[in-house]
Amino acid sequence: MTRAAAGTDADTDAAVIRASLADPDRFALIYDRYAARLYRYAYQRVGPGIADDVVAEAFLAAFRGRASYDLDRQDARPWLFGILTREVAAHQRREQARYRALARSTHETVQDGPADQVAARVAAGAARGPLADALAGLAPRDRDVLLLVAWGQLSYDEVADALDIPPGTVASRLNRARRKVRKVLSEFDPTMGGDDEI
Numbered sequence: 001m002t003r004a005a006a007g008t009d010a011d012t013d014a015a016v017i018r019a020s021l022a023d024p025d026r027f028a029l030i031y032d033r034y035a036a037r038l039y040r041y042a043y044q045r046v047g048p049g050i051a052d053d054v055v056a057e058a059f060l061a062a063f064r065g066r067a068s069y070d071l072d073r074q075d076a077r078p079w080l081f082g083i084l085t086r087e088v089a090a091h092q093r094r095e096q097a098r099y100r101a102l103a104r105s106t107h108e109t110v111q112d113g114p115a116d117q118v119a120a121r122v123a124a125g126a127a128r129g130p131l132a133d134a135l136a137g138l139a140p141r142d143r144d145v146l147l148l149v150a151w152g153q154l155s156y157d158e159v160a161d162a163l164d165i166p167p168g169t170v171a172s173r174l175n176r177a178r179r180k181v182r183k184v185l186s187e188f189d190p191t192m193g194g195d196d197e198i
Contacts, residue, residue, distance in 0.1 A: 078161035
């Protein structure tokens with residue numbers, strides 16, 4: 001359950017944003033609720049070097065644009081993820097460079113532990129390059145949808161809301177992205193079935 005769904009109507013994201021129009025300090029509650037979640041998503045998209053900056057830019061844009069927020073939408077998560085996705089797109093060249101660097105990276109440190117853990121880490125390290133190549137090869141709009149679902153843990157409707165596209169478009173972009181990633185990974189590992197969930 002989201003924070004917007006919990007508590008009283010005065011605690012909803014929409015109510016907090018409305019109150020922040022008269023008292024800007026109230027917007028800090030939106031930051032407190034969602035900064036960690038947005039940071040985790042940004043960290044996975046752009047890495048630690050600029051994740052803080054991208055999240056800060058997204059919250060600054062949200063703060064500046066709060067007067068245009070649709071107060072009928074009680075949950076601000078899709079709105080914030082949409083802003084964050086646009087900020088990530090502004091850093092797309094760096095993101096592409098990160099994927100290329102991950103693709104070239106083949107070294108994975110293996111720590112002492114049970115044999116299954118070691119095998120899993122080695123397999124994950126070996127798949128890292130092909131996965132990074134697959135992500136880098138996606139069209140930005142397809143990659144945005146895939147990563148909002150996989151890393152942002154948004155529903156199709158929330159992704160549609162975040163990117164201001166129809167839910168059907170979310171489904172088709174996600175399907176296309178998954179097919180391309182599966183194809184790249186199945187070329188890397190022929191035992192991977194075509195129906196595996198990405």
